[in-house]
Amino acid sequence: MSGMFDFCVFHRDGVCLMHIPAESSERIDSNLVSGFLSAISKFGEEIEEARVKRIEFEGKMVVYEYYGDAVFAVRAAGEFQAEAERLLVELVSALGDDVREKLKSWRGDVAEFEPLKVRAMELLKRRGAVSMTERFRRVNEKLNELRDIPGVKAVALISNRGFMIASTLTPDFDEKVISAIAPSIMRMGLEGLKEMRLGRPRNVFIEGDGGVLVLTDVGERAVLLVVAKPDANIGYIFLEMDNAAKSLEKMLGGV
Structure with missing residues (x-):
């Protein structure tokens, strides 16, 4: 988008x-x-x-x-x-x-x-409003860097309002469903940690039989999502997602 x-x-x-x-x-x-x-x-x-x-x-x-x-x-x-x-x-x-x-x-x-x-x-x-092509090219480059990590299947950047900003999702992923649930999961994590007085969630990690889902907050504007295989190096993915989130937050800064 x-x-x-x-x-x-x-x-x-x-x-x-x-x-x-x-x-x-x-x-x-x-x-x-x-x-x-x-x-x-x-x-x-x-x-x-x-x-x-x-x-x-x-x-x-x-x-x-x-x-x-x-x-x-x-x-x-x-x-x-x-x-x-x-x-x-x-x-x-x-x-x-x-x-x-x-x-x-x-x-x-x-x-x-x-x-x-x-x-x-x-x-x-x-x-800078007529063309933000360069900014979104860099956003996509950052997502592709995450996608190239061994074990990563897909990456998406989703606004907190549920709009897909950019992604490497393949046709077997339902973009509409993912756009809707990712911000909701982050909000649930935020509310849960707030209730337990543990601060804001840095990452949300969900493990299933077929793989893992990792979510990271990108400032107050978006959520970064990574889908990975069960045997992926999750620690390394966390590290790279945190670095990517900082870069993406700057890219999505004021127009």
Whole structure:
């Protein structure tokens, strides 16, 4: 899963005024994006009599902000909701008044918004939000390093909200199930140790007939999971997971 951000400004009638896609979605039709977001927005206003502020898909989410006849929207991976909301506030603050003013005399030519799009791109680049490809490449490299440890079968990095960030899971693993249970297991461990006054769990270790499951906290944002064979060197895996968790926490730091 990518954490890259998509930014869109559209007129309330669905016309795309500007769209800055994440690299992974650069071929998406901008008018298709704005039309879809506009339809969801109108549904909220007309059916629910309320403005849609956020929509969530499987692993992805979109946050909205209304500004006159314009609607600003940022799409990102679900675990980056806080960053997406902060980015949206910055974009509206930087561009909102100019977009609203331009719409007063607008005659339908979206090219008029090109200078504002350039400003938006500059802001996104300063924030490092247009492309986080390098960051997620390093995340995947770190997971692959763990995967290469003898006896390790699979590795996954899962947000505490239950979204898969990255993994080396093979098709015989159910990604949805693993994404759901890993944070829950860590929470149970946290509650159990808290009750016994033993502090926060560093690792959770579960042994079964066919192998072992090891979980490590990655700060407050994610859980690192390793599935290993029964004869794997668990002590070495613990050591490498702790080191990887420290690196991954920095990689997943503020956008």
